[in-house]
Amino acid sequence: MSERALFVTKIGVIAATVGSAVGLGNIWRFPYMAGENGGGAFLITYVCCVIILGIPLMCAEFIVGRKARSNASRAFKVLAPKSKWHIIGYFGIISSTLILGYYMVIAGWVVEYIFQALRGNLMAESATQIAANFSDFTSDTWRPLLWVLTLLIINYLIISKGVTKGIEKASNIMMPILFLILLIFCGYTITLPGAGEGLKYLFYPDFSKINGSVILAAMGQAFFSLSIGLGILITYGSYFKDNVSLPKTGLTVALLDMLVAVLAGVMIFPATASFGINPTQGPELIFVTLPNVFKHMIMPDFWAIMFFIFAGVAALTSTISLFEVIIAYFTEEFNMNRKRASIIIMAIIAVLSILSSLSFGVLSDVKLFGMNFFELSDYFSANILLPAGGFLFSIYIGWVMNRKDVYSELGGVNAIYKAILFSIRYIAPISIFLIFLSLTGIFK
Numbered sequence: 001m002s003e004r005a006l007f008v009t010k011i012g013v014i015a016a017t018v019g020s021a022v023g024l025g026n027i028w029r030f031p032y033m034a035g036e037n038g039g040g041a042f043l044i045t046y047v048c049c050v051i052i053l054g055i056p057l058m059c060a061e062f063i064v065g066r067k068a069r070s071n072a073s074r075a076f077k078v079l080a081p082k083s084k085w086h087i088i089g090y091f092g093i094i095s096s097t098l099i100l101g102y103y104m105v106i107a108g109w110v111v112e113y114i115f116q117a118l119r120g121n122l123m124a125e126s127a128t129q130i131a132a133n134f135s136d137f138t139s140d141t142w143r144p145l146l147w148v149l150t151l152l153i154i155n156y157l158i159i160s161k162g163v164t165k166g167i168e169k170a171s172n173i174m175m176p177i178l179f180l181i182l183l184i185f186c187g188y189t190i191t192l193p194g195a196g197e198g199l200k201y202l203f204y205p206d207f208s209k210i211n212g213s214v215i216l217a218a219m220g221q222a223f224f225s226l227s228i229g230l231g232i233l234i235t236y237g238s239y240f241k242d243n244v245s246l247p248k249t250g251l252t253v254a255l256l257d258m259l260v261a262v263l264a265g266v267m268i269f270p271a272t273a274s275f276g277i278n279p280t281q282g283p284e285l286i287f288v289t290l291p292n293v294f295k296h297m298i299m300p301d302f303w304a305i306m307f308f309i310f311a312g313v314a315a316l317t318s319t320i321s322l323f324e325v326i327i328a329y330f331t332e333e334f335n336m337n338r339k340r341a342s343i344i345i346m347a348i349i350a351v352l353s354i355l356s357s358l359s360f361g362v363l364s365d366v367k368l369f370g371m372n373f374f375e376l377s378d379y380f381s382a383n384i385l386l387p388a389g390g391f392l393f394s395i396y397i398g399w400v401m402n403r404k405d406v407y408s409e410l411g412g413v414n415a416i417y418k419a420i421l422f423s424i425r426y427i428a429p430i431s432i433f434l435i436f437l438s439l440t441g442i443f444k
């Protein structure tokens, strides 16, 4: 096999990994989760979850990836030959495929809104018209698919160039743009009259609001946002050079990811508070509520264009990482070149995306377990495969993997090793088990 690629620079490692973590999860999921779960109370719980659970689990995936220098499934074949552990790699590869199938659809909506904003259409409408346009667009058969196709081609152009010239280079360009837009935006929203109320809601913790369901919601959000449990971080870790510090990378990525989520809250809460608009949840938040918020701002089209470009860039760098899990598997297991593997994977994703997209239109009544295809892929991957993957990774790294390898991959500092291992062995599996029970409804 030809020599395996690596991320060349330390900045590239951070840009690519932050690129994976920062996505639609930060921009619409975090604000609506915070809105639903007590604002500041949710934020503080989320920060605790990221620190005691998220960072150790990120390190756990990096350890496996870098030690084995293989895709998410083969990594376990290398580290634990003749065992069945590699099956957990399949979990990741299947869930990444399923997640991409619907993530692409939402990312496609973002691209549509960039164009609507550029044409100036978005702001010309009344509030009810904005909502009606959104549902007309999502239930259309062809238009959303056109954007999915466009995004598949953009992903192809980046991914087929390889790890260094494609993913690392694209991330190095896109991530600074993303942070710049975010800072400009927040600089404006915090100066809006009445913004203080929104900020207070987001930052002032009312500890009495913290309960079991808030903690579980915060843990779930930490997983989703840090891309844990899918083998993305195993795959990216396999491209880290030996001199990259895994705990430092985990810490930096987690802090930047949290920063984006919090700043997305700072973009949204002061503005909604200032204009007296209720932040609704889910897809509606950015496609219906926010355009209504922009309308009240000075230069509404400018802010709308900036926002949707920002969301589009965030979504794109995340789809690249989801793709890479599958590409690494195809190229290494079937000895295929990247271009060929990319085309096959694009075809599979295209089929899944068609089914997901049509779930908002002609297939909306086709249901299994009471869910349409879009809802089913979301539920099955995020609620079942993702926690299951994270749980099994923590068991493998905490209890099965060679202790010396874990120690040396973590940089050989006793205190850091002990703290991270404690979380991977005890805190992570127990908490994930509780999330899992709560999601299945067995435990409330």
Ligand code: PFF
Residues within 6 Å of the ligand: 020, 021, 022, 023, 024, 025, 026, 099, 224, 225, 226, 227, 228, 230, 318, 382, 386
């Ligand atoms: N972490 C990214 C986000 O928050 O959007 C991408 C992502 C990875 C989403 C894994 C969902 C997921 F399960």
